[in-house]
Amino acid sequence: MPLSHPPIVESQATDLTWRKLWPDEAATQAFAAQLAERLQNWPGGRDASIELRGDLGAGKTTLVRHLLRSAGVQGRIKSPTYAVVEPHQAGSGEAAWPIWHFDFYRFGDPLEWADAGFRDIFAGPGLKLMEWPEKVAGQLPPADWVIELNALDENQRQVHIATQTPRGQQWLRDWSAGSCPAKAPRAS
Numbered sequence: 001m002p003l004s005h006p007p008i009v010e011s012q013a014t015d016l017t018w019r020k021l022w023p024d025e026a027a028t029q030a031f032a033a034q035l036a037e038r039l040q041n042w043p044g045g046r047d048a049s050i051e052l053r054g055d056l057g058a059g060k061t062t063l064v065r066h067l068l069r070s071a072g073v074q075g076r077i078k079s080p081t082y083a084v085v086e087p088h089q090a091g092s093g094e095a096a097w098p099i100w101h102f103d104f105y106r107f108g109d110p111l112e113w114a115d116a117g118f119r120d121i122f123a124g125p126g127l128k129l130m131e132w133p134e135k136v137a138g139q140l141p142p143a144d145w146v147i148e149l150n151a152l153d154e155n156q157r158q159v160h161i162a163t164q165t166p167r168g169q170q171w172l173r174d175w176s177a178g179s180c181p182a183k184a185p186r187a188s
Contacts, residue, residue: 016172018161021152028059028157032066036090039127040071042171046097047125049141049165051133054149059157060131063149064101067129071099080131081105084116090127098126104135113139144168 022028039045052060065077071090080086080103088099100121107113113136122128122141133140142164150158163169 016163016169016176018159018172018176020159022157022159024155025059025062028063029066029070031159032063033070036067036070036072038171038175040097042167042174044167045171046127048144048168048171049122049128050130051140051143051146052129052131052149053133053146055151058149058151060149061103063147064129064131068099068101071127073099079103085118085121098124100126100128102128102130104130104132107132107135110136110139112136144171 020031022031039048042048052063054060061079068077068088068090072092073088073090077088078086080101084103084106086101088101090097090099102118104113113119130140130143133143144163144165145168146162146164148160148162150160152158161172161175163172
């Protein structure tokens with residue numbers, strides 16, 4: 001009888017998902033505004049890891065731009081297509097929090113992720129938004145949310161959210177129920 005060992009790392013698959021049709025960019029913007037608010041209120045939300053999946057032109061970067069603006073990022077928001085990562089800061093003073101926008105599209109080998117020194121960024125605080133995560137398969141920690149966008153036509157997007165972590169599952173339950181924890185009081 002062959003010996004069987006439990007896997008060292010196992011995906012936290014769940015049947016909990018969320019699907020929606022966005023008829024236009026205004027729906028994308030409204031979703032991004034809600035998500036930005038919730039990330040600032042959910043426990044650990046400011047340190048979330050979110051993968052964005054979809055073909056070229058599906059709206060991943062558009063969603064990120066709306067999310068960054070809604071989170072309070074000021075100034076120019078550039079696509080990280082050539083730089084691979086663009087750091088941002090949302091808010092100011094004690095309310096400030098880092099946000100990292102990654103675009104792994106140009107990676108040809110998943111090991112480029114480690115060679116680029118991204119392990120330190122992922123070990124530190126801040127929201128990590130990752131486009132083309134499949135290009136660095138096996139290198140990224142599990143994402144709290146995986147948002148998949150599919151362009152149905154010039155305007156409409158089919159959106160599917162899945163989770164890979166227990167806290168991501170809790171957030172998706174909150175999202176689906178329409179609830180959001182009250183904002184924690186700030187220390188003065």
